Amino acid sequence: MTFERNKILGRGTFACVFYGTLNGIPVAVKRIQLHDLEESIQHREETAMRQLDHPNVLKLLHVQENEDFKFLVLELCEATIDDYIRRRYMADNMPSDCDALHQMASGVQYIHSKGFVHRNVKPENVLISSTSGVLKIADFGFCKPFRPSGSFSMTSSGPRGTRIYCAPEFLQLEGKSKEERDTIRCDVSIDVFSLGCMFFCYIKKGDHPFAKPGSPITYAIASNIVYGKKYLHLALMPDHYAYEMIDGMTQTVPQDRWTLERVIETLTPHLTKT
Numbered sequence: 570m571t572f573e574r575n576k577i578l579g580r581g582t583f584a585c586v587f588y589g590t591l592n593g594i595p596v597a598v599k600r601i602q603l604h605d606l607e608e609s610i611q612h613r614e615e616t617a618m619r620q621l622d623h624p625n626v627l628k629l630l631h632v633q634e635n636e637d638f639k640f641l642v643l644e645l646c647e648a649t650i651d652d653y654i655r656r657r658y659m660a661d662n663m664p665s666d667c668d669a670l671h672q673m674a675s676g677v678q679y680i681h682s683k684g685f686v687h688r689n690v691k692p693e694n695v696l697i698s699s700t701s702g703v704l705k706i707a708d709f710g711f712c713k714p715f716r717p718s719g720s721f722s723m724t725s726s727g728p729r730g731t732r733i734y735c736a737p738e739f740l741q742l743e744g745k746s747k748e749e750r751d752t753i754r755c756d757v758s759i760d761v762f763s764l765g766c767m768f769f770c771y772i773k774k775g776d777h778p779f780a781k782p783g784s785p786i787t788y789a790i791a792s793n794i795v796y797g798k799k800y801l802h803l804a805l806m807p808d809h810y811a812y813e814m815i816d817g818m819t820q821t822v823p824q825d826r827w828t829l830e831r832v833i834e835t836l837t838p839h840l841t842k843t
């Protein structure tokens with residue numbers, strides 16, 4: 570594996586992603602600085618990715634490590650959904666909106682079926698594949714296995730990076746002591762909430778369900794999420810195929826949220842026939 574230090578594809582909190590090659594084939598190389606991470610989470614991303622194989626989940630091709638860094642060699646993508654929403658990326662072969670939502674839901678449903686919750690679903694973490702315009706869920710640095718009951722404890726002190734796609738129960742961890750956090754159990758519906766917010770941003774090209782249409786993305790969104798202050802009706806007609814679904818996915822109470830099975834069933838009749 571080789572990578573080009575001056576060809577940076579993106580940066581995250583703990584990693585830098587470079588253009589590279591593996592056996593002559595173009596790839597993305599995610600370089601993770603090991604010293605920045607607690608030992609228990611240094612290998613989390615690799616462990617999860619090794620178990621995942623789905624067209625809508627980014628594929629791990631190879632792993633290399635030295636004393637300082639872990640290198641995850643990943644299939645190369647062209648852009649992120651964030652680039653697409655902000656109109657920094659245009660392509661002829663993007664799927665229809667409904668096909669795109671179906672792909673994202675299928676990827677997350679598969680991740681759950683393998684016993685993992687992603688916990689960081691957001692537009693920067695959905696990639697657009699180079700060749701076919703297929704969408705791929707990426708960045709498993711925050712994902713966690715869950716019990717057969719479907720629940721997991723939130724040992725984390727709260728969201729990492731942007732908070733505007735986080736479920737209210739996740740945002741409420743901020744400021745809590747470790748003892749308090751240990752008593753809070755979450756379930757996979759935290760990913761459904763994030764996906765619902767992202768669906769809306771995707772369809773409305775940047776608007777957010779918890780912000781007034783056309784208003785800037787601000788800190789107020791996180792507070793609106795916690796208090797269930799939604800503006801869906803100002804941006805989408807109630808008879809739009811995605812209105813009820815996004816409303817159901819972004820319910821404040823986790824038990825009230827739609828399942829991904831229901832989301833996929835709702836989207837299927839609207840898919841582009843090939």
Ligand SMILES: Nc1ncnc2c1ncn2[C@@H]1O[C@H](COP(=O)(O)OP(=O)(O)OP(=O)(O)O)[C@@H](O)[C@H]1O
Pocket residue numbers: 578579580581582583584585586597599627643644645646647648649689693694696707708709710729730
């Ligand atoms: N396979 C890939 N192909 C092309 N670009 C990529 C690829 N993987 C990541 N990137 C780019 O690098 C950025 C950072 O990658 P990634 O989200 O995996 O890093 P991270 O440090 O885990 O981020 P975060 O701070 O969200 O946890 C992505 O948003 C994307 O722009």
